[in-house]
Amino acid sequence: MEKRNFGRTGRQFPILSFGAQRxxxxxxxxxxxxxxxxxxxxxxxxxxxxxxxxxxKGQSEERLGKSFGNRRDQVWIATKTGERTRDGSWRRLEESLKRLQTDHVEEWRLHAVGTMEELDRIFAEDGAIKAMIEAKEQGVIKHISISGHRNPLVQLEAINRFPFDSALVAVSAADHFIYSFAHEFLPQANEKGVAVIGMKLLGLGLLAPWYENALRYTFSLPISTAIVGISSMEQLEQNLRVAREFQPMDDIERLDFLKEIMHLATPGVLRWKAKDWNEGKEWAVR
Structure with a gap:
């Protein structure tokens, strides 16, 4: 598989990485x-x-911990905190380390930061960023990260406030049409040396009929790697095949593909960019 630089960390990873949610x-x-x-x-x-x-409820972390065994030094673990305070984030990290059966993780990520108000809480005096800095100073984590699904302007503000090592963002082909991280976030992230990890490649499965092109679209972006959720050996082998055979999309291929899937660009489909995930009736306001 093609390997790419992971921002300014000095590491490289294959274009295909493992989303352990499933x-x-x-x-x-x-x-x-x-x-x-x-x-x-x-x-x-x-x-x-x-x-x-x-x-x-932690089962994903537990299963990774059990899976790695004596191969821990062969892998890079990225886990997250959804807490926005220092103390709450420290508690989550300590619980994660126990489930992962390790004394450190390579990357700790602020989970799904969707609004400027959340960002302000994170950067408050008792905010989560304080826990991240402390954990890095203590060697419990190696790199500090942020993720976002909804509004690229939030992640842009974040990397202007703090030298995040990486960002996990939604860059499926369907995300191309509205609040696009590919258009609004990637150029500045790359300029700053922030590693970008792509997610939502299959749009919660809705791009499955275009499986290969969905992966090719995201792999063709200027990202460091992309995580794909995997729940079976068959899915893993399919992803490996696409990644090994990957050839970047040219402009005509991309245009033809986007025309095929344009009808999916609705808040009912792209619920992570909707005002309300459960209803999916209108786009989030930003």
Missing amino acids: IVDEHYCTEEEAIQIVNRAIDEGITYFDTAPTYS
Whole structure:
């Protein structure tokens, strides 16, 4: 698989990385299957694993911890905090480390920061950014990150306020049409040396009929790597095949593909950019 620089960290990763949200019972993946899938991924050169304490109430982290075993030094773990305070974030990190069976993670990420008000809370005197700085100084984490699905202006403001090492953002082909991280965020992130990890490649499965082109679209962007949620060995092998055979989309291919999927650009489909996820009736106001 093609490898790319991970921002200014000095590391490189394959274009395909592992989204661990789905190696859980909720997605009909048993613990035994999860361990097999994770180790198969490592065997095939995937080393970047993204998880979070909220994924099935910690089961995603637990299964990664059990899967890595004596291969811990072969992998890069990114986990998250949805807390916006220092103390709350420290508690989440300590719980994550126990589930992951490790004394440190390579990357700790602010989870789904969607508004400027959230950003202000994070940067308040007792905000989450304080916990992240402290954890890095203590060697409990190596890199500080942020993620966002909804409004690229929030993540732009974040990287102007603080030297984040990376950002996980929604860059599916359907995201191209509204509040586009590809258009609004990637250029400045790349200029600052912020590693960009792509997510939502299949739009919660709605781009599955265009599986290969959906992955190719995001791989073709100027990102460092992209995480894809995996819940079966079949999905892993399919993703590996697309990544190995990857050729960047040219302008005509991209245009033809975007014309095919343009009808999906609605708040009912792109719920992460809707005012209300559950209703999906109108776009978020920014």
